Amino acid sequence: MTSLRGKTVRVAGAGVLGLSIAAELGRAGATVAVFDPSPGTSASSVAAGMLAPAFEAGLDAFSAPHLPLYRAARDMWPSFAARMGIVLDRSGALYVDDRQQVVADAFKLRGIAHEVRPEGVFTPEDLRIDPEQALARLRGVAIDHGVAFMDEPITAASPRSHTIAATGWSPVGWAPESAVVTGIKGQIIKTGAAPHEGPVLRRDAGYIAPAPGGALVGATMQPGVTDLAPDAAIYDLLARLLPAEMGAQAFKGQVRVGVRGATPDGLPLVGPSAAPRVWLAMGARRNGWLLAPLVAAMMRAYLAGDDTGPWTAMLDARRFTAKAEKSED
Numbered sequence: 001m002t003s004l005r006g007k008t009v010r011v012a013g014a015g016v017l018g019l020s021i022a023a024e025l026g027r028a029g030a031t032v033a034v035f036d037p038s039p040g041t042s043a044s045s046v047a048a049g050m051l052a053p054a055f056e057a058g059l060d061a062f063s064a065p066h067l068p069l070y071r072a073a074r075d076m077w078p079s080f081a082a083r084m085g086i087v088l089d090r091s092g093a094l095y096v097d098d099r100q101q102v103v104a105d106a107f108k109l110r111g112i113a114h115e116v117r118p119e120g121v122f123t124p125e126d127l128r129i130d131p132e133q134a135l136a137r138l139r140g141v142a143i144d145h146g147v148a149f150m151d152e153p154i155t156a157a158s159p160r161s162h163t164i165a166a167t168g169w170s171p172v173g174w175a176p177e178s179a180v181v182t183g184i185k186g187q188i189i190k191t192g193a194a195p196h197e198g199p200v201l202r203r204d205a206g207y208i209a210p211a212p213g214g215a216l217v218g219a220t221m222q223p224g225v226t227d228l229a230p231d232a233a234i235y236d237l238l239a240r241l242l243p244a245e246m247g248a249q250a251f252k253g254q255v256r257v258g259v260r261g262a263t264p265d266g267l268p269l270v271g272p273s274a275a276p277r278v279w280l281a282m283g284a285r286r287n288g289w290l291l292a293p294l295v296a297a298m299m300r301a302y303l304a305g306d307d308t309g310p311w312t313a314m315l316d317a318r319r320f321t322a323k324a325e326k327s328e329d
């Protein structure tokens with residue numbers, strides 16, 4: 001690993017991407033400070049924690065081309081989790097609704113490992129972590145490597161240090177490429193009414209994932225909505241996902257709300273900005289947890305001047321703005 005000793009880096013955002021990057025850069029010897037005025041509102045802290053190439057890219061045409069990327073990120077998780085002390089749940093995922101043949105056929109077509117069981121279609125390809133435990137570990141490892149934490153925003157780039165925008169769905173003026181990122185509100189409910197262990201249950205309307213003392217049932221996708229107030233959409237989803245009796249109990253659960261950042265092609269912006277010493281790692285849509293080890297490794301390689309790997313062009317942070325400039329010529 002090339003040393004980053006002598007490099008000074010400021011990271012805006014203490015979600016999974018900012019923390020993973022900070023931990024990896026600190027480990028490589030950089031002097032790192034993470035800035036975030038409100039880490040408790042990050043999408044990372046409300047997510048279900050699924051690392052799910054199969055169910056993210058196996059079923060829908062928009063995401064299918066991203067399967068190799070998602071799998072590459074998933075395959076980085078065992079060593080990343082071991083390094084960071086994150087517990088990895090390998091129980092897989094189980095589709096339990098009526099379209100079992102369709103799901104099995106789609107998995108077969110895309111070469112996704114699966115097994116048709118009496119209770120549904122199971123895949124061992126999807127993993128899971130507990131976001132609360134994982135965020136605490138990432139922060140702890142970052143601190144062990146000397147990373148400093150500031151509870152304020154970054155409002156401008158600096159000529160003296162590298163500055164990384166890991167601000168999720170929030171565009172920042174000092175990283176102009178971030179203007180393409182838009183928000184998608186997501187609501188999820190933590191309930192003790194549907195205790196669940198083992199594989200994540202996948203239904204057509206959403207999922208039921210294990211959580212300490214109960215389950216996480218989610219999640220809504222509300223494009224263009226960025227407020228953090230619970231609304232009726234989560235109760236509509238619950239009604240469709242859970243049997244009526246259990247649903248009524250689950251309504252008493254704790255609704256958690258986050259906003260995902262999304263780009264027009266559904267993939268994050270990772271790499272240099274056109275602005276000097278500015279970098280982006282944001283807009284990971286539904287897959288920020290899945291992609292974190294890969295994004296962190298790419299950022300470390302960028303700053304070290306190493307090979308940034310096969311996903312560099314696909315995730316290039318300038319891919320939308322460069323196109324717009326070209327068409328104006």
Ligand SMILES: Cc1cc2nc3c(=O)[nH]c(=O)nc-3n(C[C@H](O)[C@H](O)[C@H](O)COP(=O)(O)OP(=O)(O)OC[C@H]3O[C@@H](n4cnc5c(N)ncnc54)[C@H](O)[C@@H]3O)c2cc1C
Pocket residue numbers: 011012013014015016017018035036037038039040041042043044045046047048049050051152153154155166167168169170172185186187188218219220257258259260261281282283284285286287288289290291
């Ligand atoms: C309900 C829900 C369920 C999800 N489930 C999953 C899942 O199962 N698996 C998965 O992979 N993904 C999931 N996601 C998506 C995932 O949560 C996101 O992709 C991921 O958390 C994005 O991480 P991030 O670090 O980019 O941004 P965030 O976690 O949003 O963090 C960004 C941080 O930047 C801070 N910030 C903003 N502006 C500034 C500034 N100027 N200076 C400093 N700090 C700033 C904010 O305060 C925030 O804390 C889910 C999302 C939601 C909402």
